[in-house]
Amino acid sequence: MFLSRPNVAVSIYGGILSKKNLFSLALKMSSKTASASPYFQDVKRLTRSQAKLILGSQDQPSVVSSSRTSATETRKPQISKLKRPHVPVRYESRTTSRPPPKKVLSNSAKPSKPRKATLKFDPEADMKTDDANADKQKDEDFKEKSQAKGWEPVRWKETLDFIREMRKEKDAPVDSMGAEKIGDHDAAPEVFRYHVLLSLLLSSQTKDQVTSAAMMALRNHGCTVDNILKTSDQKIGELIYPVGFWKKKIDYIKRTSQVLKDKYNGDIPATLEGLVKLPGIGPKMAHIIMDVGWNKVTGIGVDTHVHRITNRLKWVKKPTTVPEDTRKGLEDWLPRELWSEVNVLLVGFGQQTCLPVNPRCSECLCKDLCPYGRSALRYGSPKRKEASPKKK
Structure with missing residues (x-):
């Protein structure tokens, strides 16, 4: 090994060499050693x-x-010489064998032990379950009888009798201010029919009390086709206010009166198709006009009360959202001789007992037969108002 300084180097032999001579000497020694070693050769x-x-x-x-x-x-x-000195040489075979390790199951793979169910006795819930099962059994019994002669609601005749019993006083607003009562029976038949048509035209989205007051004002003014056509729009608005959509109904009254004068000689159409073509007259109004005005039953007049009660009683096969679908569902099974009665009956029942919000189910005679009433008495009536029927 050499000890070097900046300019001179001392060899192991004690001689002093320059930097150039030292480099050549190191190169010769390294080549000689590398050529003599068998390791570097191979x-x-x-x-x-x-x-x-x-x-x-x-x-x-x-x-x-x-x-x-x-x-x-x-x-x-x-191989034995290549082992590390501190690592003992292992035997190639063992005389005793260890048992294989047990497989540890994960939480998801572990079989869960079935828990023992704890029975809690609740007498009130037990009674509710028994009542529900009894009602279900009654419904199934009546369904079997009704299926033999075609679909009809369960125990609908009993329900209808109960509604008649609750409506026997006939003290609902529709009984004194409906389309049949609001016209002038002493006037000519065509004038009376004109009154019926106008009262139903004004009744949409309006309470019976407001409709009755508006019709009385028109009758005092002179409610005939010719006189209404002579009256200004402003005056008609003053007479019928505050019915719902009174501005639009002024236009309906004027246009309808003009059609009646031009096509029907001051009278109203005698067909359902002709009535529906009049401005502001829909299917519900047309069926009631045919019944009250012409004494012809062409269908059931379904308003918001009839629509709501029919769905609560489940008097249709499937729940309906449109009054026209409710009418078709009712007419499919209800006997025709009841079509004229059912409108006034259900409208008054909806005004007094089966209200849209907070219905008086506890006072209703149908509470054990009505699916809505049974649910309301057990679990409470819905907090929010039911959706109003969509117009078709």
């Missing part, structure tokens, strides 16, 4: 692990042959 052709095995197994390394196969075949390395 290291390019052997891997490091093979070279370690060969050099480690010889005390004084001999010249390694140039071929890899001859070097590995001449001497086989002893």
Whole structure:
């Protein structure tokens, strides 16, 4: 080894050499050592692990042959000498074998033990369940009887009798201010029919009390086709205010009166198709006009009360959202002789008992037969108002 300073170097022999001579001497010694060592002659052709095995197994390394196969075949390395001194040599076989480790199941794979159900006795809930089962059994019994002759609501005749019993006083607003009562019966038949038509035209989106007051004002003014056509729009508005949509109904009254004068000689159409073509007259109004004005039953007049009660009683196969669908569902099973009665009956029942909000189910005679009433008494009536029927 050499000790170097900036400009001179001292060799192991004690001589002083310059930097140039020192570099040439180191180069000669490295080339001579590399050529004399058998490791450097064959290291390019052997891997490091093979070279370690060969050099480690010889005390004084001999010249390694140039071929890899001859070097590995001449001497086989002893495995025991290659082991680390602090690691003990393991036996190749054991006399005793350990049992295999148990498989640990994850939480999801572990079979869950069934929990024992704790029985709690609730007498009130038990009574409710018994009542519900009894009602269900009654409904099923009546369904079997009704299926033999076609679909009809369960126990509808009993329900209708109860409604008649509750309406026997006939003290609802519709009984004194309906289309049948609001016209002038002493006037000519065509004038009376004209009154019926105008009263129904004004009744949409309006309470019976307001409609009755407006019709009385028109009658006092002179409610005939010719007189209404002579009256100004402003005056008609003053007479019918505050009915719902009174400005639009002024136009309906004027246009309808003109059609009646031009096409029907001051009278109203005698057919359902002719009535529906008049401005502001829909199917519900047309059926009631035909019944009250011409004494002809062409269908059931379904307003918001009839629509609501029919769906609560489940008097239709499927729940309906449009009054016209409710009418068709009722007419499919209800006997024709009841079509004229059912409108006034259900309208008055809806005005007094089966209200849109907070219906008086506890006072109703149908509370055990009505699905809505049974649910309302057990679980409470709905807090929000039911959706009003859509116009078709």
